[in-house]
Amino acid sequence: MSESESEPRLAEGLHPVESGFVRFFVHLATTLGLPRSVGEIFGFLFASEVPVPFDEVVARLGISKGSASQGLRLLTKIGAVSQVYVPRDRRTFYVAETRMRQLFSSALRESLRPHLEGNSRLVAQLEESIEAHATTLGDNAGHYRSRAASLRAWNEKALILLPLLDKLFSLPAPFFPLGFLGGSSEEPSPDEKP
Amino acid sequence: MSESESEPRLAEGLHPVESGFVRFFVHLATTLGLPRSVGEIFGFLFASEVPVPFDEVVARLGISKGSASQGLRLLTKIGAVSQVYVPRDRRTFYVAETRMRQLFSSALRESLRPHLEGNSRLVAQLEESIEAHATTLGDNAGHYRSRAASLRAWNEKALILLPLLDKLFSLPAPFFPLGFLGGSSEEPSPDEKP
DNA sequence: CATTCAGTTCAAAAAACATTGAACCAACTT
DNA sequence: AAGTTGGTTCAATGTTTTTTGAACTGAATG
Numbered sequence: 511m512s513e514s515e516s517e518p519r520l521a522e523g524l525h526p527v528e529s530g531f532v533r534f535f536v537h538l539a540t541t542l543g544l545p546r547s548v549g550e551i552f553g554f555l556f557a558s559e560v561p562v563p564f565d566e567v568v569a570r571l572g573i574s575k576g577s578a579s580q581g582l583r584l585l586t587k588i589g590a591v592s593q594v595y596v597p598r599d600r601r602t603f604y605v606a607e608t609r610m611r612q613l614f615s616s617a618l619r620e621s622l623r624p625h626l627e628g629n630s631r632l633v634a635q636l637e638e639s640i641e642a643h644a645t646t647l648g649d650n651a652g653h654y655r656s657r658a659a660s661l662r663a664w665n666e667k668a669l670i671l672l673p674l675l676d677k678l679f680s681l682p683a684p685f686f687p688l689g690f691l692g693g694s695s696e697e698p699s700p701d702e703k704p
Numbered sequence: 705m706s707e708s709e710s711e712p713r714l715a716e717g718l719h720p721v722e723s724g725f726v727r728f729f730v731h732l733a734t735t736l737g738l739p740r741s742v743g744e745i746f747g748f749l750f751a752s753e754v755p756v757p758f759d760e761v762v763a764r765l766g767i768s769k770g771s772a773s774q775g776l777r778l779l780t781k782i783g784a785v786s787q788v789y790v791p792r793d794r795r796t797f798y799v800a801e802t803r804m805r806q807l808f809s810s811a812l813r814e815s816l817r818p819h820l821e822g823n824s825r826l827v828a829q830l831e832e833s834i835e836a837h838a839t840t841l842g843d844n845a846g847h848y849r850s851r852a853a854s855l856r857a858w859n860e861k862a863l864i865l866l867p868l869l870d871k872l873f874s875l876p877a878p879f880f881p882l883g884f885l886g887g888s889s890e891e892p893s894p895d896e897k898p
Numbered sequence: 899c900a901t902t903c904a905g906t907t908c909a910a911a912a913a914a915c916a917t918t919g920a921a922c923c924a925a926c927t928t
Numbered sequence: 929a930a931g932t933t934g935g936t937t938c939a940a941t942g943t944t945t946t947t948t949g950a951a952c953t954g955a956a957t958g
Contacts, residue, residue: 580947679865759933
C-alpha cells in the first residue's frame with residue numbers, strides 16, 4: 511500500500527471525496543435554513559467511517575471551536591448526530607446518524623411539527639379576533655370566516671398527514687402505493703368551487 | 705349602516721382581523737425562509753375579498769414601493785398571486801391564490817423540487833469523484849460508495865414521493881388512507897383499503 | 899495544587915439578507 | 929410635447945444571523 515501521505519485524511523483539509531459529502535449537506539442545510547457550518551459538520555461526520563473527536567472536526571473543517579461546539583450541540587439536539595464514548599480518551603467523539611429514515615422523522619418532529627402547531631395557534635387567534643369584531647364587520651364577517659376556515663382545514667390536514675408521510679418514507683423504495691388515488695395523473699382538471 | 709370611519713378598511717393601517725391574516729402568513733413565510741414582507745403582502749391579499757391595487761398594498765402595509773414590487777414579483781412567479789385586469793384603471797390589481805391545493809402544489813414545484821434536483825446533481829458529482837479516486841482510496845472506496853448510495857436512494861425516494869404528496873393533499877380531508885401501511889416496513893399491498 | 903487538556907460561552911466582528919428610496923422607464927393625459 | 933401616474937431597478941442602508949476568538953469552567957494529570 512503506497513498511500514504514504516496524501517489520501518484518506520490529511521492532517522488538515524478535506525479529501526475531495528469528503529468535500530463532496532460536505533457540499534451535499536451544506537446544500538441541504540441551507541435549503542433547510544440551517545447555518546452552513548452545521549451542514550459542513552454533518553457532512554464531514556457522515557463521510558467518516560469511524561467516530562470523530564471534537565478537535566478533529568475543528569481542525570479538518572478549519573472552523574472555530576465556537577462554531578463546532580454550537581453546531582454539534584444543535585445536531586445532537588435534533589438527533590442528527592450522537593456522542594460516542596471512547597474509553598481512555600478524554601475527548602468526545604461524534605457519529606452522524608446515517609439511517610436516513612431516522613434523520614427524516616426526527617426532522618419532521620423537531621421542526622415541521624412545531625411550526626405547524628404555531629400555525630394552529632395563530633389561526634385560532636385569528637378566528638377569535640373575527641368573532642370579536644363580528645358585529646362591526648358586517649358582511650365581511652362571513653368572508654373572513656370562510657378564509658380562516660380554509661386556513662384551519664389546510665393546517666389540520668398537514669398535521670394529520672405528517673405521520674403518514676413519515677410512514678411513507680419508511681416504505682421499501684419501489685413500493686409506493688400509487689394505486690389508491692383514482693384521479694388524473696397530470697392535468698389540473700377544472701375543479702372550481704364557485 | 706354606521707360604519708362611517710373605523711372598520712373594514714382604514715385609509716392606512718390594517719384592521720385587527722387583517723393583521724391576524726398577515727401574522728399567520730408572516731409566520732409561514734419565515735418558516736419557509738421567505739422575507740417577512742412577502743408574508744405580509746400575501747396575508748393582506750389573502751384577506752381581501754376583492755383584487756387589490758399595487759398602491760394600496762404599499763399604503764396599507766406601510767412598506768416601500770420597492771419591497772412591494774419585489775414581493776409581488778416573487779409571489780407572482782411562484783404562482784401564489786395573480787394579476788387581475790381592471791378595465792378603466794391603469795393600476796395593476798392582485799389577488800391571492802386562495803385554493804390551498806394549488807398553492808401547495810406550486811410551492812412543491814417551485815421550491816422543493818428544484819432543491820431536490822440540486823441534491824441529485826451533487827450526489828452524482830460525489831459518485832464520480834469517488835470513482836475518480838477509487839484506486840487511491842483503497843478500502844475506503846467501498847464505504848464511501850455505500851454512503852453515497854444511501855444519499856442517492858433517499859433523494860430519489862423523495863423525488864418520487866413528491867407528486868404522491870401532492871395527490872394526498874388534494875384528497876378530501878377525512879379520507880386519508882392509513883390502512884395500507886403494515887406494521888413496520890413490509891407491506892406490499894398497494895390495493896384499496898377495506 | 900498547579901498545569902494541561904477538552905470543550906463551552908458570549909461579546910464583538912463579519913457576512914448574509916431584506917428594505918428603502920431616489921432615479922428611472924413606459925404608458926397615458928392634457 | 930410636457931406632465932402625471934404607476935411601477936421597476938438597484939445602490940446604499942439597515943437588520944438579522946453566523947462566525948470568531950478570547951476568557952472561562954471543569955475535569956484529569958503530574
